[in-house]
Amino acid sequence: MLSRRLLLHARQSRNAPVCLFCAVHGRAFWTPDRPYSSASSQPAKKQKPKSDGEPERHSKKNDDVETTGKAGLGRKQKQRIRQKREAVRDSVKKSQVSPRERPSRKKRSETKTLKEALLGKPPQEGKAKPKRTRRKKQDGAEQKLHIEVISADDLDFQPVDVTIPPIPMLSYGLDRVLFNPGVYRLQDPRSRVYNFDPYLEKIMAVSEFNFGALTEYKTSSKDEDLLALTRRLGTKFTGSTSSMSGVLQHFHYMLSNFRELNHDMLSRSFPGRSSRFSKITLGPNAIFLRWKDGQYAIDADKSYDKPNIMSWLGHSLEKLLTTDRDEFERYRRSNPERAPSEDSSARCYHYSRLGNFLMRSQLDAHDPRLPGSGVFDLKTRAVVSIRMDHKEYETGSGYQLRYDRGEWESFEREFYDMTRATMLKYSLQVRMGRMDGIFVAYHNIERIFGFQYFSLPDLDHVLHGQTDTCLGDQEFKLSVRLLDELLQRATQQFPETTLRLHFEARSGDTPFMYIFAEPVTEERADEIQNSNQAAHRAFERDIVGVDRDDPEMQKEWHDIQDRVDEEVDEDEMEEAHGNEGHSNVRHDKESSEIESDDTPAEASNPDQETTKASTKAADGPLMGWTLAVRNMVNGQYVPRPTDLEPGDSWTIEYHIKEITPDSRRGLYSKLTKRRRDLIGEDTEKESTRIDAYRQLIRRYSERGRKWRNEQDKIDEEIGQQVFRPLGPGAEVAVQPRMSEAAKP
Structure with a gap:
């Protein structure tokens, strides 16, 4: 836009008091009534007119200028000014890119700046010129593109x-997971009660x-x-x-x-x-x-x-x-x-x-x-320590899923990684198979931690932003x-x-x-x-x-x-x-x-x-x-x-x-x-690049294995309790007991 304005100023009529091109280059310029100099805002001194019979004097300063008498400028100097103005117009025109020729992100930085357009600065060395694709011409007109439309x-x-x-x-009553949103833990960490058979x-x-x-x-x-x-x-x-x-x-x-x-x-x-x-x-x-x-x-x-x-x-x-x-x-x-x-x-x-x-x-x-066909896919999701180093999976098998949320050792982490890596593939497979969703089992090769069911609307909520x-x-x-x-x-x-x-x-x-x-x-x-x-x-x-x-x-x-x-x-x-x-x-x-x-x-x-x-x-x-x-x-x-x-x-x-x-x-x-x-x-290159990250995962795995051994000892001491309904209407009803604090 600025270059267009400069061009408009440069095209002003002879009544214009200023020529921007000459102002940029520090050249002398003139108007019909008085000449100006870019070095000063004061009008230049008028030369004394010479009579027709007086011989013309030359000096080293202006021996290449042929004066005209009225304007005080020679024809050669006027010609130079016109040539400079035409050069500016051509440079500005070349620097203006039509929407159809708009360069991409990387090429926009290679277009000429205003200063380069005015001063004619060559492009930097070492930079290749943008390669433009020319559309073929057919009888002087653009070749029509074959555009197809699908609904x-x-x-x-x-x-x-x-x-x-x-x-x-x-099996094992796992169908309860299908009708409960979120993660269904195999064992409740607080009460230590197993929601499903501990054999799993x-x-x-x-x-x-x-x-x-x-x-x-x-x-x-x-x-x-x-x-x-x-x-x-x-x-x-x-x-x-x-x-x-x-x-x-x-x-x-x-x-x-x-x-x-x-x-x-x-x-x-x-x-x-x-x-x-x-x-x-x-x-x-x-x-x-x-x-x-x-x-x-x-x-x-x-x-x-x-x-x-x-x-x-x-x-x-x-x-x-x-x-x-x-x-x-x-x-x-x-x-x-x-x-x-x-x-x-x-x-x-x-x-x-x-x-x-x-x-x-x-x-x-x-x-x-389940809605529709009632069919769903089974997916087993190994924890991050196994996925990162599957060749040495033994070193990562101590990694545990202990928390619902958090950066490490959490079901949230596994869900987040799945959204970025495999969830799109899962959703496509569900659609190809006319299924309702996917049933995911989270594990570390040695143990299963929990289960989660993702219906197709759940998958679409992540991938398409709507259910x-x-x-x-x-x-x-x-x-x-x-x-x-x-x-x-x-x-x-x-x-x-x-x-x-x-x-x-x-x-x-x-x-x-x-x-x-x-x-x-x-x-x-x-x-x-x-x-x-x-x-x-x-x-x-x-x-x-x-x-x-x-x-x-x-x-x-x-x-x-x-x-x-x-x-x-x-x-x-x-x-x-x-x-x-x-x-x-x-x-x-x-x-x-x-x-x-x-x-x-x-x-x-x-x-x-x-x-x-x-x-x-x-x-x-x-x-x-x-x-x-x-x-x-x-x-x-x-x-x-x-x-x-x-x-x-x-x-x-x-x-x-x-x-x-x-x-x-x-x-x-x-x-x-x-x-x-x-x-x-x-x-070797891959291992070097993520070695520090793998070391961090291994520390979590070592710590998790120690924690798991402690939990196994506790289970051995108190025994394993498996969930079963106990209230009224259950197969085995248990009478409510009065707490010690409520006894008389």
């Missing part, structure tokens, strides 16, 4: 009717559990029943909740414009809270799209998976929570009785369809009193529809072959998503998936024992796409300079230290063989796209939908743009490096 109301999420075997129910407290070691008696989990590409159902229904893509939830998380980031987490339920005294997802949760995600005779099956990319005791323990705890004591003891290796065997028919699944997708969801437990599930339901349908569109493009580019795809949502002024697809052979896919198979086998052996054309819309979408292109340009420049400046999250202790999940992919450190297997085909065929969306609620454009109600209309506009071939490989390499740095970080 969530037009998408139908349909259940597929199949025969389902009986679904297990919770001590966990059977994984080395003692007979995992061979359980049915092996089948990935989507190996599930023949799933593939047959996919062919029968005529759908093109199929996947499981575990293989799809990681990718769908990135659509949530983009559609919600990286909505912050709602932590209103945390106590005010809880320190250092962050409303952002953890770094690993926000990191790139990869899948394999396996070609299966006309259909494609989605498998999660396991190239960075490492053996993890938490995933094995999850299987045994699931059996513990859904069987009685006698049956569960038959799974103990030392038990002479044969363990109950399972077959594939014992697995219970919900199948659901949306567009070209068929989704499979395993059903863990059921209670007919009405309509917002999360519609976002889920839109996400699957967008994923469908992207997979269609990838399979059209590389038909009838297995693909490896990477997805990453990027934050910024205009959030967008990177999508890359590369064809791989089945042998190559198996090589990547099995790159850590030796480590898994060693762990099992040693530990376990096993289109729109509206001109206004086009203009706005050109602006949106330009901003996306500028973000892509920034990523390219950072790649050229070896610089990782753009990140979805800032590096802080919270995001780098408490982000692990109970799944192997979130607590892994690959070896060099994994890295080689992931990058061997670096020069093969590759396709890449960017995806940008714009939200509209009830006819109004919004950054993100908030407080959505069932009667509201939510539609999205989206544009998919192919990344140019010369930029594709560099951006893809940069994305895979970000993924490798997050979940494939070198063990």
Whole structure:
């Protein structure tokens, strides 16, 4: 604005008493009636006019000036002034940026300042010029962008009717947890009364559990029943909740414009809270799209998976929570009785369809009193000490959950970490399986501390800021529809072959998503998936024992796409300079230290063989796209939908743009490096970075083990008391006793 004002002053008529350009440069300037000097506010002395016959005198001071008599200035001096004024106009015009050419956050600092515009100061050395993306011209006009519009109301999420075997129910009276909000402790710390059978407290070691008696989990590409159902229904893509939830998380980031987490339920005294997802949760995600005779099956990319005791323990705890004591003891290796065997028919699944997708969801437990299907998921949540150092889990197994609230040794801490790491994935799995919620058991590998049930409205309250599930339901349908569109493009580019795809949502002024697809052979896919198979086998052996054309819309979408292109340009420049400046999250202790999940992919450190297997085909065929969306609620454009109600209309506009071939490989390499740095970080480097934090956790673990030993001694002395109703109407009624103080 200031530069515009200077230009207006510089363009004033000859009656203007001041020229700002000359004032800045300290030059002489004039008006029709009197000349001025910028060094003084007094008028310059008038020269005595010369007669026509008097010869003109020259001096060293003005021998290059050809005077004009009337104004006292030579033509050359006037010409210099005009040239300077024109230079100022050109500089100011160049410094003014139209809205469509508005630079992004990093580029705004590289535009010329007013002083640079006036003085012509060159840009600083070492700074690369912003790389601008030029839109292609078509017959002298801008090429129209192909804008698609989707309404969530037009998408139908349909259940597929199949025969389902009986679904297990919770044992030991744990169903009380389903109907009581908040944490349900296994033992009341004040009265020392057990709310449930004390048998639940001590966990059977994984080395003692007979995992061979359980049915092996089948990935989507190996599930023949799933593939047959996919062919029968005529759908093109199929996947499981575990293989799809990681990718769908990135659509949530983009559609919600990286909505912050709602932590209103945390106590005010809880320190250092962050409303952002953890770094690993926000990191790139990869899948394999396996070609299966006309259909494609989605498998999660396991190239960075490492053996993890938490995933094995999850299987045994699931059996513990859904069987009685006698049956569960038959799974103990030392038990002479044969363990109950399972077959594939014992697995219970919900199948659901949306567009070209068929989704499979395993059903863990059921209670007919819950709303809807009554089905819910079982989740086991290891404490922070185990998640932070799963390789040396014995050192963290002394960590206790003693308090309701607080920074350490509290259920509040575990809930907070879960919101930032796994709650979004849990909510997506609940929706894919048409479930009511999740049942969480908190443990430290050795003991179970308590239980908590999160209904879908509870999950949405944290993730979407509202308990009405309509917002999360519609976002889920839109996400699957967008994923469908992207997979269609990838399979059209590389038909009838297995693909490896990477997805990453990027934050910024205009959030967008990177999508890359590369064809791989089945042998190559198996090589990547099995790159850590030796480590898994060693762990099992040693530990376990096993289109729109509206001109206004086009203009706005050109602006949106330009901003996306500028973000892509920034990523390219950072790649050229070896610089990782753009990140979805800032590096802080919270995001780098408490982000692990109970799944192997979130607590892994690959070896060099994994890295080689992931990058061997670096020069093969590759396709890449960017995806940008714009939200509209009830006819109004919004950054993100908030407080959505069932009667509201939510539609999205989206544009998919192919990344140019010369930029594709560099951006893809940069994305895979970000993924490798997050979940494939070198063990020594990672240990050094958070060593102080781990030492703190270990001190809590050592202190907690001493405290637990003291509590066990007290229980041995006074005996264990288990809750049972005692008042009127109970099975065993107890007459009230008069207290000693009330006796006469």
